[in-house]
Amino acid sequence: MKSSFVRDVLERLRRGEISVEEALEELRDFPFLDLEHTKLDTLRELRKGIPEIIYGEGKSLEELLEILRPLRARGEDVLVTRVRREIGEVLKTDLKEGVYDSIARCFYLKEDFSIKGKGTVLVVSAGTSDRSVAEEAYVTSVFLGNQTERLYDVGIAGIHRLTAHKDLLKKARVIICVAGMEGALPSIIAGVVSVPVLGVPTSCGYGASFSGLAALLTMLNSCSTLAVFNIDNGFGAAYFATLINRL
DSSP: OOHHHHHHHHHHHHTTSSOHHHHHHHTTTTTEEEOSSOEEETTHHHHHSSOOOEEOTTOOHHHHHHHHHHHHHTTOOEEEESOOHHHHHHHHHHSTTOEEETTTTEEEEOSOOOOOSSSEEEEEESSGGGHHHHHHHHHHHHHTTOEEEEEOSOOGGGTHHHHTTHHHHHHOSEEEEEEOTTOOHHHHHHTTOSSOEEEEEOSOSSGGGGGGHHHHHHHHTOSSOOEEOOTTOHHHHHHHHHHHHTO
């Protein structure tokens, strides 16, 4: 639940527009909203500055609608990750102000896209096949109020594609680097910039990549010093980049 919602309830109570009982009724869902199948953490934005974000994989359309409707009734911004196309299209029809990004597999509702971060978050992908994970990071970063830029398909098979964008790398405050196959690109970038680099291995690659395990181990063993997130976890990297960018 947004802190502005709480302030609005308390302000109306102070002005005598609602009774104590009415205020308590509006705030009854603290500290969480119990939907039986889901318990929404309504205080997370007050604690963290970032609202609870819904992981859509494994949730039915009905469950997602039961989650999203009360949040929107309160004027909440909403981001749902890992949403299948067929579900995303229905959500977009039911909640008409919402946006579904089929590449990022994200559905979101947001009105205020003002910048809260202090610098630029740069999302870099090694190859086009890493784009879905990179776009999940990009959409999440924009949703969370960061000035965010993309630099895609600059993997080490043609390193000149990366070095042609040195100025873009240098102006970023945080870099999210998404790579599959052997996962070497984050190490290279971390070796030439002075800002945090967050490596995200992807499940892209032939058999010996072991669905991203090879890239994960490469990043964990990097001598360039970078933070490493789980395989295909673009959301987690963007969330952590947001915490850094707000410091």
